Amino acid sequence: MDAGAETLFDRLLELTIVLGRDMDSELERSGLTPSRAHLLWVLNESGPSMQQTLAMTMEMSPRNVTGLVDGLVDGGFVTRQPHPSDRRAFLVTLSARGAEGVASMQAERRRLAMALFGQLSKGDMAATLRAMDEALTRLHELVEAAAARNGESS
Amino acid sequence: MDAGAETLFDRLLELTIVLGRDMDSELERSGLTPSRAHLLWVLNESGPSMQQTLAMTMEMSPRNVTGLVDGLVDGGFVTRQPHPSDRRAFLVTLSARGAEGVASMQAERRRLAMALFGQLSKGDMAATLRAMDEALTRLHELVEAAAARNGESS
């Protein structure tokens, strides 16, 4: 009976689909894929990092990080520097081109934020922010409840 | 300057990430991948369809449809029926299990809609819906402008 919630949910899904397509095609123009862009973003926040650390931060297998870093090295976005004290490890490090990539992602984020929400009234913006925060809280509750139900394995 | 729009944009991105993870893991429990679930969803809306039609509807290559249908056939979600008047073609058709899969996706959609937005005040819900619609409109404008700039090739 609560058609409002379902309508809102459908709009949210539609927005995420169109937004995702737009962001992905923008990345492609920089020579980046979504996964590689994510790694670049994380690297920008954490500074030069071991692949092991990246794997934990991004919650993926170390093997997967190897592949993403390979691609970023080929594209000139990062370099593998020798770790100063552990000869098994590398420090994945942003190159100048990598830093440019991060800068354009940041610019794109601002551009989209303004394009989508820049004209919103103060009241609507506050209400929408409340709705997003509320939804995130509920969603995290659901995820935790499901994890508890499944024995917390992962 | 407009920190509100950026904050809202960041919340939206976070929500899409967590929501996507939740929906994907729910699909996995039904033995479905996101892409196969999408095909199942489309099939439920359009009825038994040729793979060619599915490829156009879903904006992907016919070859890709072949692979998705293969997976769905293996999982027992659909069957390939001979086309009544064109011996080159199949009609991809939902099986009983496929219909169950669609039903649980529909239930999940309602469950999530209520969980995320069921407690929202009438005013906040209306404001959020306005914000989503406005954002979708702006986004479509951006996409069309970009397409026009790039020569409309696709």
Place this chain on the structure above:
DNA sequence: TATTGTTATACTCTATAACTATA
């Protein structure tokens, strides 16, 4: 013995190009 990153293998999603069977 434990850890870092790799090779080996496999599955999914995606694409283009060439080919078969049919229209």
Place this chain on the structure above:
DNA sequence: TATAGTTATAGAGTATAACAATA
């Protein structure tokens, strides 16, 4: 000649398992 779907090939993202070098 054109269309429906396939095989062939390729690249990206993901995973686990086995293995090398190093700690």
